[in-house]
Amino acid sequence: MRGLLGSLLVWLALPVLTAQADEQLLGYWYLEEGAPGFTIDDVHIGALYADGTILNLSSDGKEVSSYTSAEYSVEGDEITFIYPRGSDEEPERHPYRYELIDSDTLLYTDEAGDYENPEDAKTYYRRLPDNAHLTLALLGLAENGQLEEAELEVDSDFGERSVLVTTEDPFAQFILFSDRRQAFRGQINRNGVPVVSTVSRHLAAFRLGTAYPDEAFDEMIMIMQESIASAQKAAD
């Protein structure tokens, strides 16, 4: 899984692509519903990778969960989402016409469906902003198979949002504090090992439980930092 992430970065960097063609499609897209502007409170994110895989991240304001449900392929201005079913069944295929309205807005139109109001056939996705550090961190953990559970709290003690993250290792829990208004800085060590770390200027991680292996926490911090940094790089 980690290999996949590594190669993803290479994919993004190199212009050489497979038949998936449109590299502008690659990256993190969120479904814009309700008020404009991104928050993690109630959102669906689809991550489109160069190898045709998709990762989903959904939040209902209480829990953030990640799952893979489909793959995609592109031909011309048509994108097809392929949902695998049982091993002896043909996968479901859902084609849409896509259009990049600008580099940050993606429109899917369901031309096969029968809609009374043609607007209902349209779904708009927006590119995840590169300052959505909390979401980028969670996406990084999910890409590395580390996001087991994530409980979201709005208006937490240490910022706008906090998320209690349970990783693959059940002893390995930490809280992420997110604040896009002001910068975090510094670190608290316990016996020389970080227990509270600045992940990025908008994100701090607070390790829970002393049974949590030191290296495991360091590794999670690194995964999150890489994810945030690569989004930054892609935006620059």
Next chain:
Amino acid sequence: MKNFVKFALTTCLAFAAMPVLADERFQGYWYDSTGSEEFDLSEIYLIESLGADGSLRGLDVNVDRANGFSGGHYEVSGDRIIITYPEDEGEFTLTYEFLDENRVVYRNEEEDFQAVFKRLPEDAYLSQALMRLVDTERPLQVSLGENPSIGSIIALVSLDNEEANFEIGMDKAAVYEGEMTQGGDVLLTALHDHLLMIRTNAEYPAEQFSEIVELLRAR
């Protein structure tokens, strides 16, 4: 060294402010050891702060809650001490006897009362910190709990009748260091090796939090 400085300091204060108050041995923090021989914050129910000026302040402890009080006083005369608690909680005339400089027995033979007060150990870091807050005479409420991530014991502190505004965590087995800020304001800081201070409530003004950090850090 620390003890010496403290001793020298309290002695100076005693001579400067109130030479009449005879016995400077009383000054400092004492806990009622009736409930617990060795000091354990969750087992005891009273820590007192006896000031050089005859003032008496303290912390009432009830398992996982503690409340500061101030406005009491004490007076020593001969082998007797008169202790007056605030808010009409009573005036007690007792005899006292120092077993050593860290233990004093108070007795009232008529009422068959006896209590051994022990000096609050220097390494009761959390309680020492709370008593420093008691000495500010600001309304203080504390709820005590455990948080293995931050420290073995954690105190959620409310000052000035407000919502809980910060936490102090203690872990005697660990050494803490470092500081984390948010928008330049301190969010978490190692007070010293074994205490961590956390501005739990983001609404709590950073300047007030910093003042308290300075107060608790000062030796």
